[in-house]
Amino acid sequence: MNIELLRNIGRQLTREIPLLKQKPLMQTALGTGASGDKTFPIDKKAEEIIISGLEKSGEPLTIVSEEIGIQDIKGGGRKVLIDPIDGSKNAIAGIPFYCTSIAVADGDTIGDIETAYVINLINGDEFWAEKNKGAFLNGERISTQKDKEMYLIAYEAQTPGRDI
Numbered sequence: 001m002n003i004e005l006l007r008n009i010g011r012q013l014t015r016e017i018p019l020l021k022q023k024p025l026m027q028t029a030l031g032t033g034a035s036g037d038k039t040f041p042i043d044k045k046a047e048e049i050i051i052s053g054l055e056k057s058g059e060p061l062t063i064v065s066e067e068i069g070i071q072d073i074k075g076g077g078r079k080v081l082i083d084p085i086d087g088s089k090n091a092i093a094g095i096p097f098y099c100t101s102i103a104v105a106d107g108d109t110i111g112d113i114e115t116a117y118v119i120n121l122i123n124g125d126e127f128w129a130e131k132n133k134g135a136f137l138n139g140e141r142i143s144t145q146k147d148k149e150m151y152l153i154a155y156e157a158q159t160p161g162r163d164i
Helices: 003-020 041-056 088-093
Strands: 061-065 069-073 078-086 099-105 113-120 126-130 134-137 140-142
Touching: 003 041, 003 099, 003 113, 003 126, 041 061, 041 069, 041 078, 041 088, 041 099, 078 088
Parallel strands: 061 078
Antiparallel strands: 061 069, 078 099, 099 113, 113 126, 126 134, 134 140
């Protein structure tokens, strides 16, 4: 999948999603998504934007998303793993730490991921990696740290892990 398609989807999200969090009804859960987590309007809207953008690609895809679960486009194909709003509770609480995460895999394992894309929906920073091409931040190549010192460790354990 072309990284530019994911970047275009990300840019649309940064234009539309920050406007939603200002609305009071955005804080009321719509129900429970396929992952078992609450689905908020901001999650649903982000998912709709992403799926619409993916459908425009014309590629056969199998979407796996926190909200809808599994959905095939054009009969299914490569897997597209989506967390529409990674940090939903932060978003609805007005805490400026949330993003959208998308990964594209040619098979069923983590090792089959060929493209991964994350966009910070507050400042628009884009992180992506493509197999055999490297990792990038806003178009500039990045790499792992060279020393062995740990600078920051973050761990979230609100709910036990579960499969979609």
